Amino acid sequence: MRLGWKAYQQDLGANPIEVITHATGDWTMRFLLITLSITPLRKLTKQPWLIRFRRMFGLFAFFYVSLHFLTYIWLDKFFNVHDMLADVLKRKFITVGFTGFVLLIPLAITSTTGWIRRLGGKRWQSLHRLVYVSAIAGVIHYLWLVKADMTKPLEYGFILFVLLGYRLAVSLGAKFGQKALIPAEQTPQ
Amino acid sequence: MLIKKGSDIKWSEVTPQRIYLDRRKFLAGMAVAGTTAAAGLGVRNLISPPVVRADGGSGLAPIPGLQKSPFSTTEKITPFKDVSNYNNYYEFSTDKYEPAGLAKNFRTSPWKVTIDGHVKKKQVLDVDEIIKMAPPEERIYRHRCVEGWSIVVPWIGFSLSELIKRAEPLDKAKFVEFTTILDMRQMPGQRTNVLDWPYVEGLRMDEAMHPLALLCFGMYGAALPNQDGAPLRMVVPWKYGFKSAKAIVRIRFVDKQPLNTWNRSAPNEYGFYSNVNPHVDHPRWSQAKERRLGEFFKRPTLMFNGYDQVASLYNGMDLKKNF
Numbered sequence: 001m002r003l004g005w006k007a008y009q010q011d012l013g014a015n016p017i018e019v020i021t022h023a024t025g026d027w028t029m030r031f032l033l034i035t036l037s038i039t040p041l042r043k044l045t046k047q048p049w050l051i052r053f054r055r056m057f058g059l060f061a062f063f064y065v066s067l068h069f070l071t072y073i074w075l076d077k078f079f080n081v082h083d084m085l086a087d088v089l090k091r092k093f094i095t096v097g098f099t100g101f102v103l104l105i106p107l108a109i110t111s112t113t114g115w116i117r118r119l120g121g122k123r124w125q126s127l128h129r130l131v132y133v134s135a136i137a138g139v140i141h142y143l144w145l146v147k148a149d150m151t152k153p154l155e156y157g158f159i160l161f162v163l164l165g166y167r168l169a170v171s172l173g174a175k176f177g178q179k180a181l182i183p184a185e186q187t188p189q
Numbered sequence: 190m191l192i193k194k195g196s197d198i199k200w201s202e203v204t205p206q207r208i209y210l211d212r213r214k215f216l217a218g219m220a221v222a223g224t225t226a227a228a229g230l231g232v233r234n235l236i237s238p239p240v241v242r243a244d245g246g247s248g249l250a251p252i253p254g255l256q257k258s259p260f261s262t263t264e265k266i267t268p269f270k271d272v273s274n275y276n277n278y279y280e281f282s283t284d285k286y287e288p289a290g291l292a293k294n295f296r297t298s299p300w301k302v303t304i305d306g307h308v309k310k311k312q313v314l315d316v317d318e319i320i321k322m323a324p325p326e327e328r329i330y331r332h333r334c335v336e337g338w339s340i341v342v343p344w345i346g347f348s349l350s351e352l353i354k355r356a357e358p359l360d361k362a363k364f365v366e367f368t369t370i371l372d373m374r375q376m377p378g379q380r381t382n383v384l385d386w387p388y389v390e391g392l393r394m395d396e397a398m399h400p401l402a403l404l405c406f407g408m409y410g411a412a413l414p415n416q417d418g419a420p421l422r423m424v425v426p427w428k429y430g431f432k433s434a435k436a437i438v439r440i441r442f443v444d445k446q447p448l449n450t451w452n453r454s455a456p457n458e459y460g461f462y463s464n465v466n467p468h469v470d471h472p473r474w475s476q477a478k479e480r481r482l483g484e485f486f487k488r489p490t491l492m493f494n495g496y497d498q499v500a501s502l503y504n505g506m507d508l509k510k511n512f
Contacts, residue, residue, distance in 0.1 A: 013286055014275035014482050015338055078486065086475075093473055144473065147336070148383045148454055149283035 017075045024068035029142070029156050031061035032135045036163045055111050058131070062108040065101050093144035100137030103130045135160050249411040252325055252345050260401060261329035267340040269409045271482050276416045277334060278435060279384055280369065280376040292415035295375055300420050306442035309357035316420045320406050322355060323347040328403055333465045333494045335429035339479045344424050345407030348400045352440070358394070362442035365397040367423055367434035384450050390434040391447030391461070392425065395502055401426055427496040429463045460512040464503070465494035469512050
């Protein structure tokens, strides 16, 4: 939104395409992390209604990663398939970023209530755990592309580490029967 | 007879007592606010009348008597606004849009430059003395960043060789090393360890003596803005931008190849030579094309950034190895 407005005002600075690429990438990561924080937040604060926003935030993340990808294939590569393939194969950060994007596609498609029903809760849930891989890919993508200043990718990485760590602790807790770790209304998400 | 019961005024319309009692304060406040606003507008108009300057609006001291240079390109010059607001200057920030603001109060005067190492005339010169060594030339150069963007800038300066000749290097001097000022108080980026400070760059002696290598102290007809490397910087147009050290305080003549900052930071990604070369990719991205600021489509990157006259400096060298 803000990006659109600034573009309209021609206020995107000296290198607008770079600004657009970075902003859409940043917002993808932010929305991915928000999506992943819903479940811990919901359980820790015992606010089950928060779950209603998870799909929306997930789709926001997908929306931004799609824009990010579009910026790349259009404004960076000008739909030159050969250049793009070379990039995806040769450049590690593109490979990993592209992987993260591709993994999100089935999740966006199966995000509807109809698909949850069709797949069944359990299967749907395991499929949607791909988002963990995607988010990790996003952080690595960012880490591998910066020149020297790793502050921002490390910030995202740290938040992701905490969010995934929480899940690991919960599942390990469940495994070893340490009920204390598991909030009362625990149902696997 | 009609006797009205109570009043027609609803309680919701009654002014609360607190506000009623404070009404004088309120009026006084209004008056103050009004005058301030009016005065503010007036003062602003007095301080910065909307004038469009010939130098692109830098407001910096114009440099008179500029000579034209045969090295200048006729390509479209990038607007001053972009060149002075989009700066890779990690001493201030890793965000290219921040140095313009953060460098605003950077002190460039007095400014001493130490010339030492293997030279006959070791000396500490004031930057003003250096600027007067030779007549100022305007050189419109292409400038290609290792990140894949490029600009065309009308720099002002003269060939570094003018300074080198006057310093009279000894035979032992094989390289020239440039050091940027170290001043954490003024340069917030130096308080972080993104890179090893101070910033060091270098050239081989024959590169440094090449007439294209520019000792630069101005752009767009005026003095350098702080965020562009004031008061004294290098411009080496056939190399990636980071080879051109900014805010130079030391020029040292050495016998060994200097360890330049980016090379030290990531030796497999940034070499000592760092010549613009579309055939040698950065390990993480292609260098075949570049985005000229202000252009929608990318353009092919040229060998030596189009400055073929330097090719002979690298005869017989494997530029893939010596990237």
